[in-house]
Amino acid sequence: MKQIGVFLHPERSTNDYMLSSNGTVIFHPLSAYVEFKRNSIWYLKIEFPIADLHGKELPNEAIFKVDLTYAKNQFFRMIYKEIDRKKNTYTCYCNHVFFDSQKEVIVFDKRSINTNWSGAINTANTIISECSPKNPYHVYGEINGQITTAYWEDYNLIQCLFGTEDNTLINRWEDDVKQYHPTAMFDNFSCYFGDGTKYPESMKPRNIYFSTSSEIEDDSLTETMENTVTGIIPKAYNGYMLPNHEIVKSSKYDQYKIHRIEFRKYDDIKLKEDASEDEKDTAYDTMDQVYTALREAANKDLALEDVPEKTYKLKPVDLPQYKNQRKIIKPNDYIVLVDEKTGVSETKFYIESYKFDLIKETTDSIEVSELR
Numbered sequence: 006m007k008q009i010g011v012f013l014h015p016e017r018s019t020n021d022y023m024l025s026s027n028g029t030v031i032f033h034p035l036s037a038y039v040e041f042k043r044n045s046i047w048y049l050k051i052e053f054p055i056a057d058l059h060g061k062e063l064p065n066e067a068i069f070k071v072d073l074t075y076a077k078n079q080f081f082r083m084i085y086k087e088i089d090r091k092k093n094t095y096t097c098y099c100n101h102v103f104f105d106s107q108k109e110v111i112v113f114d115k116r117s118i119n120t121n122w123s124g125a126i127n128t129a130n131t132i133i134s135e136c137s138p139k140n141p142y143h144v145y146g147e148i149n150g151q152i153t154t155a156y157w158e159d160y161n162l163i164q165c166l167f168g169t170e171d172n173t174l175i176n177r178w179e180d181d182v183k184q185y186h187p188t189a190m191f192d193n194f195s196c197y198f199g200d201g202t203k204y205p206e207s208m209k210p211r212n213i214y215f216s217t218s219s220e221i222e223d224d225s226l227t228e229t230m231e232n233t234v235t236g237i238i239p240k241a242y243n244g245y246m247l248p249n250h251e252i253v254k255s256s257k258y259d260q261y262k263i264h265r266i267e268f269r270k271y272d273d274i275k276l277k278e279d280a281s282e283d284e285k286d287t288a289y290d291t292m293d294q295v296y297t298a299l300r301e302a303a304n305k306d307l308a309l310e311d312v313p314e315k316t317y318k319l320k321p322v323d324l325p326q327y328k329n330q331r332k333i334i335k336p337n338d339y340i341v342l343v344d345e346k347t348g349v350s351e352t353k354f355y356i357e358s359y360k361f362d363l364i365k366e367t368t369d370s371i372e373v374s375e376l377r
Contacts, residue, residue, distance in 0.1 A: 030057065030059065039071070039361045046101070048099065049071065054094055075335045082102050111136060118154045119283060120154075126198070140194050147203045151178050180305075185200050212339050215319070227315070227318075235257050236254045237306060275295075317354065318373075336359075357372040357373055
C-alpha cells in the first residue's frame with residue numbers, strides 16, 4: 006500500500022533533513038494525485054484518515070513529500086485543508102514548494118535590457134538574491150537567441166518567468182518560445198526553464214509514442230477562434246503607429262466570416278531619441294525603419310495566430326502493455342501519435358496538462374496542443 010510522509014513543522018527542520026527523512030508521520034492516502042499544468046502552478050490533492058496522524062495536529066504550512074516520475078522527494082506545501090467529520094478524513098490542497106517564491110520573491114523595479122533569455126534568467130536570480138528569501142530558490146535556463154528587453158515592476162518571481170503580463174520572460178522572448186517551447190520543470194527549490202535539451206538528464210524532454218488505433222481509447226478535440234488574429238494594428242514605444250491607421254493583415258484576413266483585428270504593443274521597437282543609452286544599439290534612426298520593424302513583428306505574430314487553436318484530450322488504453330508509457334510521462338515530454346499500419350508519425354503534441362495518480366502511478370488522460 007502506498008505510503009506518503011508529511012512534515013508537520015517544516016520550519017523546525019532543514020531542507021536537507023526533510024530530504025533524508027521519511028516525515029514526521031507516514032500515512033496511507035485514500036487518494037492522491039498531482040495536477041500538472043504547463044508553465045503554471047503544480048498542485049497536489051491528497052485525502053487520508055485523520056487517525057493516521059495519531060492525534061497530532063495538521064498545521065497550515067505542513068509539507069508533504071512525494072515521488073514524481075522524473076524526481077523523487079518533491080515537497081508540496083499545504084495551502085488549505087478540508088475536514089470531513091463523517092468520513093473522519095483530511096483532504097489537503099498543496100502547491101509545489103517552488104511556487105512559495107511568489108510570496109517571498111518580490112520585484113519593485115528591475116530590468117533586463119538588450120539581453121538574451123539566459124541574461125534574463127541571470128536577472129531573475131539577482132532578484133532572488135536581493136530578496137533574501139527563507140528558501141534557496143534558483144532558476145536555471147539557457148537559450149542564446151533573441152535579444153530584447155523586459156521591465157519587471159511590481160511583479161513576483163513567477164510573474165517574471167511565465168505570468169500573463171506583457172513583460173514576462175515567456176512573452177518578451179517570444180521568438181525563443183516559438184522555437185524551443187520551454188516548459189518549466191521543478192526540483193524542489195530549483196526551476197529549470199529554457200532549452201529542455203540542456204536540463205538534467207531525468208528532466209530532458211522525450212517523445213512518448215502512442216498508436217492512434219490501439220493505444221488511445223478516446224480522444225476529443227476542442228477548437229476555438231477566440232484568440233485567432235488576422236489583422237494587427239502595431240504600436241511602437243512612445244505610441245508610434247503605422248501611417249493612415251494601417252492594419253498589418255495575414256493571408257487569411259478575408260478567409261473567415263469576420264476580420265479578427267487587435268491592437269498590439271511592441272515596446273522594444275524604439276527610435277534612438279526615445280531610447281536609453283543601453284538601448285541605442287538596437288533602436289532605430291528613422292520613422293521609416295520603425296514602420297518596417299512594426300510590420301515585420303506583426304507579420305511574425307500573425308503567422309502563428311491566424312488559425313484556430315486546437316486542444317486535444319487523449320485517454321490511453323488501460324492495458325498492461327501500455328502501462329509503462331503512462332507511468333513515465335512528465336510535463337515537458339512530447340506525445341507522438343503513430344499510424345499503426347504504416348508506422349509513420351502522424352502528429353506531435355506538447356502536453357498542456359494532466360493528472361498523475363500517485364497511488365496507481367499512472368495518468369488517465371492528457372490534454373495536449375499540436376506542435377507548430
